[in-house]
Amino acid sequence: SQQGEEDPQALSIQEGENATMNCSYKTSINNLQWYRQNSGRGLVHLILIRSNEREKHSGRLRVTLDTSKKSSSLLITASRAADTASYFCATDGNSGYALNFGKGTSLLVTP
Amino acid sequence: AAGVIQSPRHLIKEKRETATLKCYPIPRHDTVYWYQQGPGQDPQFLISFYEKMQSDKGSIPDRFSAQQFSDYHSELNMSSLELGDSALYFCASSSGGLSGNTIYFGEGSWLTVV
Numbered sequence: 376s377q378q379g380e381e382d383p384q385a386l387s388i389q390e391g392e393n394a395t396m397n398c399s400y401k402t403s404i405n406n407l408q409w410y411r412q413n414s415g416r417g418l419v420h421l422i423l424i425r426s427n428e429r430e431k432h433s434g435r436l437r438v439t440l441d442t443s444k445k446s447s448s449l450l451i452t453a454s455r456a457a458d459t460a461s462y463f464c465a466t467d468g469n470s471g472y473a474l475n476f477g478k479g480t481s482l483l484v485t486p
Numbered sequence: 487a488a489g490v491i492q493s494p495r496h497l498i499k500e501k502r503e504t505a506t507l508k509c510y511p512i513p514r515h516d517t518v519y520w521y522q523q524g525p526g527q528d529p530q531f532l533i534s535f536y537e538k539m540q541s542d543k544g545s546i547p548d549r550f551s552a553q554q555f556s557d558y559h560s561e562l563n564m565s566s567l568e569l570g571d572s573a574l575y576f577c578a579s580s581s582g583g584l585s586g587n588t589i590y591f592g593e594g595s596w597l598t599v600v
Binding site for chain 1: 519521528529530531534542544574576578588589590591592593594596
């Protein structure tokens with residue numbers, strides 16, 4: 376089974392609202408990464424958070440990591456229609472050479 | 487900045503045929519990863535290479551093989567293609583594996599098996 380599981384699977388909000396996506400994983404990690412994917416396109420790296428970090432910001436993105444609960448959240452503030460995409464969390468495998476993706480959250484931002 | 491380059495972008499093959507996908511990592515990246523993403527699915531890790539040696543293996547079928555060459559580019563060879571192999575195949579690269587490093591993905595190669 377996949378390392379990460381996203382919640383919710385789908386999210387629909389209006390422009391200007393905040394979007395929060397959650398990710399849970401099963402085994403210990405060195406770091407967790409969030410990616411964005413527009414339909415049929417490549418995966419775009421958003422942010423990497425290391426296991427010894429609790430929170431990280433990048434522009435309108437805020438990522439938190441709780442290793443005790445094996446969970447992470449991605450917050451997109453003041454969302455825009457252009458944020459419409461699928462968002463995946465991914466964790467590194469035991470070997471350090473395999474990134475394991477969760478199921479993804481499909482975000483729809485309507486004008 | 488240079489990104490991960492994949493070719494071809496689109497490929498149509500018939501069942502039982504063979505296909506080869508190529509990946510050119512970001513310059514000075516020594517690690518390459520291959521992923522398969524079926525329609526509506528999350529990316530599945532297939533295989534990775536570090537310094538031209540296989541570093542990890544995921545759910546790669548025995549019909550598939552891959553290698554990393556001396557110039558760090560990689561090729562994924564798929565034989566005896568099945569309809570279920572139709573997917574978007576991603577290559578990604580990083581410098582020195584995943585430990586604290588970001589990996590960057592290419593735009594993917596669409597394989598359709600008919």
